[in-house]
Amino acid sequence: MFDIHRIKPVHGWREFFGEIGIIVIGVFIALSAEQMVELAQWKEQIEAARISLDDQISDNLFAAKERLQFTACSERQLNRLSEIVDKSWEAPKLRPTMVLLRDWASTAWAAAVASGVVAHMPEPLRKNYAAIFGTAEIIRSLNQQEFFLWSDLQTLHRQTVLTDVSRDRLQSDIARLSALNNLIAIASRQMVNLIDAAHIASKVSDLKMLNGEAHQKCLLPDDEHIIGR
Template structure:
């Protein structure tokens, strides 16, 4: 087999030409690599945005439910306080008509985006928009857990209860805490819905009607439906 030796460089012009060819080849290779990487991250961004918005959309439904139930829960707790204060030493069993909602606030898409480095390829404005929405789910989980504890305590009033030995005071304290959680959840979910809208996620009127139908009214005295402003 014949092996061809490279031609010797006879002048500075030839040398510069050879170097130019090498540099051009390197630049072409780098540009191709960057183009492939750009295509990869653009694809990642499309998929990540889709996953984040779907996750936020589910959260928006939960948030709207809290907004929908707020007025009815507030009225139920006000009525319960009045009845506790008027009751004699023995409480006669009656339902509390207070509904503590509990949801799963999934943030797996956000965590995946953080771990993959995809968030670093978003513009600062877009990243801040998603970060604003995702600051709320952990807060809602903690608030709902507290609300569940208070609701469980108030469920004792579904039975005949002796209000002596500080029981009346403990029940009133539970009512106060439930009122605060109800208010905090209504306020926080309103802010979450605003953050969701900022990244293009809003509930349709049809979605809202479905939630209204599912939530209903906690008691016969409350016919208020959603007032998500």
């Protein structure tokens, strides 16, 4: 005969749910620990990325402040060049230093985005960096247009006499350069404000360089008029 044992459901279910509870709690603890480790790793990566980002922003801050110092001089140079074109039949000699071409770098931001670090930044911090580097990209595009336009004007050195066509072309290019100069100044001011709001300071060496440049003279394209910046 078979020996049949009765099941004790109450006692059995209690043990069953107790074991399930232990497993659930164990899984929860494991997941929580894993999440904490992941958060700590992302925090470490964010801090490392911020060092690179802030260093590049500091370089862009120097470029923006330098540009603001140079804006008035650039406008004077363009106005003087326009006067020369109007009054002279000779092709003007253009100074190669009449345009500032800077890097306006955003490679650190691109690297942070590609690595996934940006997605784990606090939203206010992420928005600040996005605004600063977005402005840098805009200025870089404008600055490159400005540089290529000045480079194009250098070809006029091959001419000794201004024709009506070349005169019109010069005046058109001067007007475009003036517009670019003003746009870059506006964007540079915006960048300085954004960086100041982010509490990122200029490097001491950059401040010394800016102070030295502020005392330089503004040399006009005909090399005859020197005006303080």
